[in-house]
Amino acid sequence: MSSIPTQRGDRTTGSRPTVLVVGNGMVGHRFVEAAIERGLSSTHRIVVVGEERRQAYDRVHLSALFDGFTPADLALAEPNLYDEAGVEAILGETVDRLDTAAHLAVTSSGREITYDACVIATGSAPFVPPIPGTDAAGSFVYRTIDDLEAIRHWAAGCRTGAVVGGGLLGLEAANALRLLGLETTVVEFAPRLMAVQLDDGGGRALLHHVEGLGVSVRTGAAAAAVRTTPDGRVAGLSFSEGEDLDAELVVFAAGIRPRDQIARDSGLEVGERGGVIIDDRCATSAEDVYAIGEVANHAGKVYGLVAPGYAMADVVAARLAGEEAAFTGSDTPTKLKLLGVDVASVGDPQAVGDEVVVSDPRTGTWKKVVVDAAGNVAGAVLVGDVDAYPLLVQAVRGSIPTPDLLSLLQPASGEAGSGPADLPDEAIICSCHNVSCGTIRKAVDDGCETVADVKGCTKAGTGCGSCVSLIGELVDARLIAAGKTVEKRLCPHFELSRPELYEVVRATGIRTFAELVTKHGTGTGCEICKPVAASIFASLGSGYILDGEQAGLQDSNDHFLANIQRDGTYSVVPRVPGGEITPAQLIAIGEVARDFDLYTKITGGQRIDLLGARVEQLPAIWGRLIDAGLESGQAYGKSVRTVKSCVGSVWCRYGVQDSVKLAIDLENRYRGLRAPHKIKLAVSGCARECAEAQSKDVGVIATEKGWNLYVGGNGGARPAHAVLLAEDLSTEELVRSIDRYLMWYVRTADRLERTAVWQRKLPGGIDFVRRVVMQDELGIGAELEADMEAHVGAYRCEWTETLESPERLARFVSFVNTDLPDPSVTHVRVRGQRIPETTR
């Protein structure tokens, strides 16, 4: 073992002063980083002693190891960061004792290290209750990579598992066991889950979700002993009351205790319930000794979260570098996803004050806000729906006045909680140009009345464009608040909004743009109103979209039935209904891609994208794909895209319905439907939700009795969770409900408005949607179904139709006057494929 010099640096010898860091966990590492950033690594000798053999890793995302991450993915630093900065790391060793008077540390291998400053960052240890049997083989804790690897190894031979502890950590461990395929039971001493954060209502909401995932829960149960087999393996748990539980593996996740043993042994002051006591400088009672992270006790509080620890690490690094800095406590709002359930805690939810609680057992949401005597928000807990989180964080910090809590928390009015009117002025709306909500509001106050105006004077919305719909909502909300009328006109050529135009077209039977703009608009149209009219004509079934005058109306993508790319070439995406594809079709796609030298990539929508086709190549490419039995995937249209599926009951051991078949049937039913924005669907075969149905415009999840229908979800720039519309529908009921929902959306949504925004803006929100779609309150159900039936009957693959007609093919040329390929399209090869040479 290499010997470390033991002499203490001082001015007389000229050697550098030594900073000793005890513990190389998240916070200890953060300290090293902060020290390097401040140049301390060149003025000081930094020595790190860490018990774990691995260099610091991301403990917060530990569970990702059961989700495909490797230990290397969790590493917090590049492997050579310490070496390059000259930081000495001694791993696999502990510091066991400090002689604070002599400024000397002694390690488990007997090594002596003299320090000028010592930083204790030893974190905490899992608490294992003092009951018999916890040392049996198959009993684990959940804190380190080694713990998780041992759990995975042991679980391979097991069918059942138990977790002791129903708090944050316990639920995380339960999820891990679930992912390992174990039948899992959570045992909690308190009468509810997450007893520290939640009250009974919140606990019940969480229970609903957890049990829905197939995890059993026993609350109010005190484990009395770990039962073991004669050969010393875990067999289950016994309780002070009630039946024994069988389990071949037990994880203890019942809380943590600060690892303050060296501090105790070395005479440092520790708190009553543990933790090395520190002041605002993070200094302990011993000279030149600091403590940071989970081992530290500041103002009587030990933080079990990483953010306050990081703040402490920064304070100590700054002070050692001669800067002023102090740790004055932390309000640590937290938002987590536990077993797929969003949970958030803000401020101090246990504060004394009036409580506003909104709970909906049906959807498993529960929200509580505590308001103090002065009327300020003191704390809040949200389960199941955390939309109100950003506003509540601002409210607790006092940067916004107390919002109207009922409307903030109520799902109906509020998803209004996430509505734009409630966003704080500081919120960044356009990330491309860093434009805040306040700037946009001011622009409206200064006279902007439309999104176009706002784009002009703030640049917001002129980058990627993903914030445009939000800007629209902000403008409308501001105008309404100022008592002005909201500009609903589609564009300078039409006073009407998109839904009004739809009604006009439907009622009058007008099917040409020329007539529409003459009778109901002005001028000759533009790039906004023309595609809207084209989409409405298409939704109302006016045949091939590129015939006659319609050709001039289509967006460039629709005009060439392909998506334009940055270099002016196009992409080709064949439809793969439900993601199911035959080997022969895969081969055909591969052959086309090879023969036309197209860049090939699997999309996020379970299909295959072939990129880099020149206009004049599109017909030949599609000719071959169609011969192989494929058809247009309409990736280019504002229309139905994909119906994602999971493997479902045919193969999957958990599936309860044939999700693939339903997905294919739905995709074949709705393919080609043009809409105000794109529409995505998904079908999962069970509640494990592998198809991510709850993030789709229409999501279907199989149940034992039928299908649950979710609506209004999307990913994109402003992700939205879909909302449960109806449960346990038969396939027939399901299809009828989706028919109505989609057609109603097509009729009444604004241009480029996805279902989530549309349904939120409807008066009465999702309840209204439920009454119209499920109870036919408006009496338009039959009409909507008939419109959909007409669409289904009239569907034809647009590429098949195009290839049938030489006239239609005439437009697919790079130049009208020569067969030369476009010389501006140039490529380079990367990873064996062709990509555009940078065009900008």
Place this chain on the structure above:
Amino acid sequence: MTITEPELRTTATTWEPVCDLKRLTPGRGVAALVDGAPVALFHLGEGETFAIGNVDPFSGASVLSRGIVGDVDGVPTVASPIYKQRFDLRTGRSIDDETVAVSAYDVRVVDGICEVRPGGTLP
């Protein structure tokens, strides 16, 4: 900032025949190579034809012929299919950023054939 066409040409005196007017869908454009330069040619119906450089200066892609034609307060425009900036079909100037322009070309129709004069002019 001024972004210009790749090359500035002197205005030629000859006309180059490009295609039969029937190849142009009213309200849509086509691209042509005129003396080696990519040109976007538009027919707005009623005999109105326009030609401007085909390379969209905002993206560098040769695509303006594939944009949607319309009008802004009566000015005939095309919107680039890439990032949607609009150009005045008469002058080539961008409506959305006055400092940017593409060349405009003279066009005429003789005996049903569209002709373009090579070497456009920048406004």
